[in-house]
Amino acid sequence: xxxxxxxxxxxxxxxxxxxxxxxxxxxxxxxxxxxxxxxxxxxxxxxxxxxxxxxxxxxxxxxxxxxxxxxxxxxxxxxxxxxxxxxxxxxxxxxxxxxxxxxxxxxxxxxxxxxxxxxxxxxxxxxxxxxxxxxxxxxxxxxxxxxxxxxxxxxxxxxxxxxxxxxxxxxxxxxxxxxxxxxxxxxxxxxxxxxxxxxxxxxxxxxxxxxxxxx
Amino acid sequence: xxxxxxxxxxxxxxxxxxxxxxxxxxxxxxxxxxxxxxxxxxxxxxxxxxxxxxxxxxxxxxxxxxxxxxxxxxxxxxxxxxxxxxxxxxxxxxxxxxxxxxxxxxxxxxxxxxxxxxxxxxxxxxxxxxxxxxxxxxxxxxxxxxxxxxxxxxxxxxxxxxxxxxxxxxxxxxxxxxxxxxxxxxxxxxxxxxxxxxxxxxxxxxxxxxxxxxxxxxxxxxxxxxxxxxxxxxxxxxxxxxxxxx
Numbered sequence: 144x145x146x147x148x149x150x151x152x153x154x155x156x157x158x159x160x161x162x163x164x165x166x167x168x169x170x171x172x173x174x175x176x177x178x179x180x181x182x183x184x185x186x187x188x189x190x191x192x193x194x195x196x197x198x199x200x201x202x203x204x205x206x207x208x209x210x211x212x213x214x215x216x217x218x219x220x221x222x223x224x225x226x227x228x229x230x231x232x233x234x235x236x237x238x239x240x241x242x243x244x245x246x247x248x249x250x251x252x253x254x255x256x257x258x259x260x261x262x263x264x265x266x267x268x269x270x271x272x273x274x275x276x277x278x279x280x281x282x283x284x285x286x287x288x289x290x291x292x293x294x295x296x297x298x299x300x301x302x303x304x305x306x307x308x309x310x311x312x313x314x315x316x317x318x319x320x321x322x323x324x325x326x327x328x329x330x331x332x333x334x335x336x337x338x339x340x341x342x343x344x345x346x347x348x349x350x351x352x353x354x355x356x357x358x
Numbered sequence: 359x360x361x362x363x364x365x366x367x368x369x370x371x372x373x374x375x376x377x378x379x380x381x382x383x384x385x386x387x388x389x390x391x392x393x394x395x396x397x398x399x400x401x402x403x404x405x406x407x408x409x410x411x412x413x414x415x416x417x418x419x420x421x422x423x424x425x426x427x428x429x430x431x432x433x434x435x436x437x438x439x440x441x442x443x444x445x446x447x448x449x450x451x452x453x454x455x456x457x458x459x460x461x462x463x464x465x466x467x468x469x470x471x472x473x474x475x476x477x478x479x480x481x482x483x484x485x486x487x488x489x490x491x492x493x494x495x496x497x498x499x500x501x502x503x504x505x506x507x508x509x510x511x512x513x514x515x516x517x518x519x520x521x522x523x524x525x526x527x528x529x530x531x532x533x534x535x536x537x538x539x540x541x542x543x544x545x546x547x548x549x550x551x552x553x554x555x556x557x558x559x560x561x562x563x564x565x566x567x568x569x570x571x572x573x574x575x576x577x578x579x580x581x582x583x584x585x586x587x588x589x590x591x592x593x594x595x596x597x598x599x600x601x602x603x604x
Contacts, residue, residue, distance in 0.1 A: 169541060172383040173484040216481065217452050224445040232441060247491035250444050254484040256384040333378055334552030341538070341545030348537035355536050 189286030382485030
């Protein structure tokens with residue numbers, strides 16, 4: 144990490160685990176859960192949020208001395224909305240099928256609490272470079288959870304990863320299915336995402352007792 | 359009339375904002391520690407959805423969708439401005455929230471005192487933008503239905519936050535494993551409630567469209583869970599009544 148000072152590196156590393164936006168700060172859960180039934184959609188969503196939060200944080204940070212504080216929410220919303228339109232148009236142009244799966248959830252990046260939260264809490268008070276690192280770090284922390292949830296839901300629910308069968312063929316009964324293994328249809332339905340995130344929180348807090356909430 | 363009724367029940371139970379599409383989860387988790395605040399936020403969400411969804415429906419119909427500008431003259435028929443919908447919808451929502459806040463403060467100070475602090479929060483609540491985006495994606499055909507959709511999805515969200523707040527008040531007396539306390543157990547309870555709500559999926563599939571395969575899975579999975587849910591719900595009503603009586 145010669146490129147970054149220790150303080151800057153922490154901006155990226157902290158949100159990955161001990162200050163994770165989803166499991167600790169409880170931000171950005173809305174869009175995180177609905178699209179995690181497939182790993183591919185999770186990865187694309189994570190990349191979109193990394194782009195929007197990274198660029199958005201820089202823009203807000205550059206404008207931070209110009210924006211009157213009374214209308215800053217509107218300004219922030221306009222910046223996010225513009226970036227999200229860019230993401231949406233790119234997805235529609237290069238990955239049309241996927242943009243159908245993600246549907247309105249691309250639009251919902253606008254109201255993703257992580258983005259407004261980081262703008263308010265960090266970009267308005269820090270320089271562009273640090274804001275950029277903070278944005279990337281938080282979006283990565285968000286993406287990591289998304290990908291973990293997507294991985295387990297797709298693997299256990301459909302026996303595939305990125306749409307490729309990895310456990311054998313459920314109809315021809317090859318691979319793991321020959322031993323009587325069945326796909327768990329429960330993992331595909333929406334509520335499973337909540338339970339998977341609940342278990343991730345459980346595991347994380349059991350490993351790091353400092354994160355446990357007061358009763 | 360029948361389609362109004364169908365949309366109403368569908369948006370409250372089957373496509374419930376929280377349990378089926380996870381909208382507004384951030385405020386759902388953050389403001390559900392007490393029933394009284396949950397009721398305030400829930401009411402504000404119903405109110406704002408009822409205003410913004412029809413408004414955005416008008417915008418979509420007469421400004422944004424493919425060929426919507428035809429009322430300006432035949433030469434405008436080719437315009438398709440739908441790529442602007444995110445920015446216009448969010449601008450409408452932010453403005454409306456501000457406007458509603460000012461109007462409510464002026465005419466009903468008591469309502470303002472109960473809703474007031476929640477209104478600014480709502481501008482960035484995904485349930486509100488989600489309501490408008492789903493309205494657009496599902497191509498709701500009339501203004502009346504759009505209003506209906508706004509109100510009923512608001513009610514669905516209200517029910518969800520009320521239920522979780524009541525359960526969280528109760529769960530304080532239970533011995534939850536320490537790492538699950540607070541956030542973790544709330545996630546898992548919401549998941550269980552979501553499974554319960556999945557069983558409503560069969561409610562309206564009687565007529566023309568065949569039931570989707572996912573709903574079949576859900577129906578197989580749910581009977582026991584639904585019982586649990588019903589018990590939870592009974593508990594909830596009781597504790598809610600207690601709170602109200604106090």
